[in-house]
Amino acid sequence: DAGITQSPRHKVTETGTPVTLRCHQTENHRYMYWYRQDPGHGLRLIHYSYGVKDTDKGEVSDGYSVSRSKTEDFLLTLESATSSQTSVYFCAISGSGTSGSNEQYFGPGTRLTVT
Amino acid sequence: QKEVEQNSGPLSVPEGAIASLNCTYSDRGSQSFFWYRQYSGKSPELIMFIYSNGDKEDGRFTAQLNKASQYVSLLIRDSQPSDSATYLCAVKQDRGSTLGRLYFGRGTQLTVWP
Numbered sequence: 001d002a003g004i005t006q007s008p009r010h011k012v013t014e015t016g017t018p019v020t021l022r023c024h025q026t027e028n029h030r031y032m033y034w035y036r037q038d039p040g041h042g043l044r045l046i047h048y049s050y051g052v053k054d055t056d057k058g059e060v061s062d063g064y065s066v067s068r069s070k071t072e073d074f075l076l077t078l079e080s081a082t083s084s085q086t087s088v089y090f091c092a093i094s095g096s097g098t099s100g101s102n103e104q105y106f107g108p109g110t111r112l113t114v115t
Numbered sequence: 116q117k118e119v120e121q122n123s124g125p126l127s128v129p130e131g132a133i134a135s136l137n138c139t140y141s142d143r144g145s146q147s148f149f150w151y152r153q154y155s156g157k158s159p160e161l162i163m164f165i166y167s168n169g170d171k172e173d174g175r176f177t178a179q180l181n182k183a184s185q186y187v188s189l190l191i192r193d194s195q196p197s198d199s200a201t202y203l204c205a206v207k208q209d210r211g212s213t214l215g216r217l218y219f220g221r222g223t224q225l226t227v228w229p
Contacts, residue, residue: 033217040221041221042203042219043159043219044219045216045217048216058216090158090159103149103161103164104149104161104205105161106151106158108157
């Protein structure tokens with residue numbers, strides 16, 4: 001593994017409750033990403049970060065917010081969870097540099113169920 | 116919308132055969148191409164990346180890139196049952212506001228039977 005952990009690994013929550021997922025890396029990589037993976041849709045980017053306090057939206061960002069207060073941690077928050085946010089969430093990291101050195105490595109994932 | 120299409124599968128091959136996985140992409144600005152393997156219930160694992168036209172070999176895996184045809188493929192020689200997984204193609208555009216972002220295909224499920 002590329003020194004990436006995610007917590008929690010599994011979570012069941014009720015509709016309307018806030019949920020925060022954590023991604024922690026020990027690689028000192030600049031870029032961090034949150035994806036969700038659903039059957040029939042593949043991996044879709046939610047938000048990403050290109051440095052501390054620097055974040056941007058991905059293609060499915062509605063209902064999600066993120067924060068990155070230090071290099072090693074990237075938090076994904078569902079302000080008010082809905083059943084459509086039931087999914088597997090993956091964090092990924094990549095280093096800085098030229099376009100030839102930007103391979104992404106994935107964490108183990110968090111399986112979230114919203115009831 | 117940047118699209119990445121993979122052959123729908125599932126693909127089933129006998130042990131020892133060559134498995135061929137294909138991917139096309141819509142954005143001509145794409146410069147970097149990646150293949151991930153994902154076992155059921157696990158996270159994607161990077162197995163190959165290719166940036167230049169032609170072939171790149173790593174053990175039993177060969178990635179092939181043709182930018183003019185907007186086509187990238189992965190060949191697995193001497194397929195083993197342990198290669199049974201879903202293979203994801205990912206494409207990265209290296210300019211503009213999408214710098215660093217990957218676009219994924221939906222994956223091709225491969226089964227290698229003994």
